[in-house]
Amino acid sequence: MKNxxxxxxxxxxxxxxxxxxxxxxxxxxxxxSYNSGDLQSTRFALQQAINEIDKAIGAxxxxxxxxxxxxxxFIESSDNITATSSGFAGVFVSRSYGAEDETxxxxxxxxxSPMLAGVNALLxxxxxxxxxxxxKIKVGSYRALLQKTEDENGVSWDVQIPVRSTLITLHTTxxxxxxxxxxMAGTIPVDQIAxxxx
Amino acid sequence: xxxxxxxxLLFALISFIGVQTLHAQGSLIRKAKGRxxxxxxDKIFNDTDESKETETEVAEPExxxxxxxxxxxxxxxxxxxxxxxxxxxxxxxxxKSYSEAKAAxxxxxxxxxxxxxxxxxxxxxxxxxxxxxxxxxxxxxxxGVGFVGLVIERVYQGKDDMELRVNIGNDAxxxxxxxxxxxxxMYQSTDETNQKQIRFKDHNATISYDDYDGYSLGVPFGxxxxxxxxxANFETEAQFxxxxxxxxxxxxxxxxxx
Numbered sequence: 001m002k003n004x005x006x007x008x009x010x011x012x013x014x015x016x017x018x019x020x021x022x023x024x025x026x027x028x029x030x031x032x033s034y035n036s037g038d039l040q041s042t043r044f045a046l047q048q049a050i051n052e053i054d055k056a057i058g059a060x061x062x063x064x065x066x067x068x069x070x071x072x073x074f075i076e077s078s079d080n081i082t083a084t085s086s087g088f089a090g091v092f093v094s095r096s097y098g099a100e101d102e103t104x105x106x107x108x109x110x111x112x113s114p115m116l117a118g119v120n121a122l123l124x125x126x127x128x129x130x131x132x133x134x135x136k137i138k139v140g141s142y143r144a145l146l147q148k149t150e151d152e153n154g155v156s157w158d159v160q161i162p163v164r165s166t167l168i169t170l171h172t173t174x175x176x177x178x179x180x181x182x183x184m185a186g187t188i189p190v191d192q193i194a195x196x197x198x
Numbered sequence: 199x200x201x202x203x204x205x206x207l208l209f210a211l212i213s214f215i216g217v218q219t220l221h222a223q224g225s226l227i228r229k230a231k232g233r234x235x236x237x238x239x240d241k242i243f244n245d246t247d248e249s250k251e252t253e254t255e256v257a258e259p260e261x262x263x264x265x266x267x268x269x270x271x272x273x274x275x276x277x278x279x280x281x282x283x284x285x286x287x288x289x290x291x292x293x294k295s296y297s298e299a300k301a302a303x304x305x306x307x308x309x310x311x312x313x314x315x316x317x318x319x320x321x322x323x324x325x326x327x328x329x330x331x332x333x334x335x336x337x338x339x340x341x342g343v344g345f346v347g348l349v350i351e352r353v354y355q356g357k358d359d360m361e362l363r364v365n366i367g368n369d370a371x372x373x374x375x376x377x378x379x380x381x382x383x384m385y386q387s388t389d390e391t392n393q394k395q396i397r398f399k400d401h402n403a404t405i406s407y408d409d410y411d412g413y414s415l416g417v418p419f420g421x422x423x424x425x426x427x428x429x430a431n432f433e434t435e436a437q438f439x440x441x442x443x444x445x446x447x448x449x450x451x452x453x454x455x456x
Binding site for chain 1: 280281294296297299300303306307310311313314317369454
């Protein structure tokens with residue numbers, strides 16, 4: 001058991017070290033390329049550095065995501081961090097909750113996406129109020145869009161919380177009541193996520 | 199009797215004065231009424247003199263207007279210090295201020311892309327088929343992210359209101375998709391007669407024409423770049439293509455690192 005713990009700690013340290021080294025290495029390469037007049041290599045190295053920084057941001061967000069949603073525990077193996085630096089989505093973080101049964105939930109954070117900034121505007125549009133399957137709610141101090149979907153597979157809910165250019169989405173399946181879903185959404189640390197993802 | 203006579207005279211005098219007063223008041227009322235009627239008629243028939251008088255009366259004093267800007271030289275056009283931003287990104291990352299590190303790295307990319315764009319502008323010809331470059335219209339736009347990437351623009355103008363507008367887009371995900379669309383041959387299936395696919399300096403390209411915008415040539419190149427030339431008031435396709443042929447795509451491709 002001690003060996004296992006030691007191995008895990010060592011692996012984590014090594015991973016963190018490699019990550020930090022990557023960013024520093026990319027920034028060093030960018031600097032040397034720029035000073036030698038190689039602008040294309042400078043740009044590429046800087047883009048790579050941003051990609052690595054995005055991964056670090058994703059890791060920080062992952063640390064603060066809830067480990068349970070209601071009665072559902074998170075599935076560690078499903079944790080996912082993707083950094084694209086393409087401008088469509090800087091960081092994509094996802095975590096799943098629940099077992100193999102029909103009741104489960106997932107939490108997604110997509111940050112730094114100019115396209116998602118429009119969700120805020122959509123929330124302000126009155127036509128959304130007129131759709132009986134959608135409703136505006138408050139999650140903490142943030143406005144959010146709650147959407148209910150019913151089909152042959154049962155009931156599912158989506159809570160979308162836009163914060164500037166970041167979109168936090170909670171998706172649940174097999175949870176019947178709106179109250180249970182909004183309580184789950186209430187456990188999302190939106191403020192802290194926004195701080196990292198800005 | 200004498201007493202009654204005096205009273206009668208006094209009454210008559212008072213009545214006379216009263217009638218005069220009433221008459222004068224009636225005259226004043228009539229005059230005022232006449233003026234109001236005149237104003238209404240003038241308003242209906244838009245009498246210019248009266249209108250001017252009215253405007254003068256209702257014009258607000260200048261001091262009451264919202265303060266308008268009357269001076270200022272715009273924003274400074276400083277070129278970002280790339281080395282400084284790289285150092286800032288390094289320091290912020292070491293301090294685990296990841297958002298700041300990312301912002302600084304983006305600023306550095308912005309600076310680099312501005313330099314790349316300016317280098318390409320320098321490499322473009324100053325004259326194209328008698329049209330001269332308009333330096334004030336030169337534009338390099340960089341967002342520092344791949345969503346839009348780098349856009350370089352130059353405008354040439356000349357006689358007979360002719361204009362050639364050159365746009366070079368680089369490192370944009372959307373442009374990459376546009377390039378895939380172009381080379382997929384989908385344009386060949388259209389029956390529109392105002393556009394066709396051609397070869398331009400060993401690249402697949404599309405040329406189109408419409409009466410409003412004139413000629414337009416689009417050439418996707420490299421992984422995610424596109425070269426677009428738009429020509430207004432060119433007589434023929436051949437004349438437009440002669441102008442477009444002045445641009446060295448391979449040189450641009452090399453400068454962009456594609």
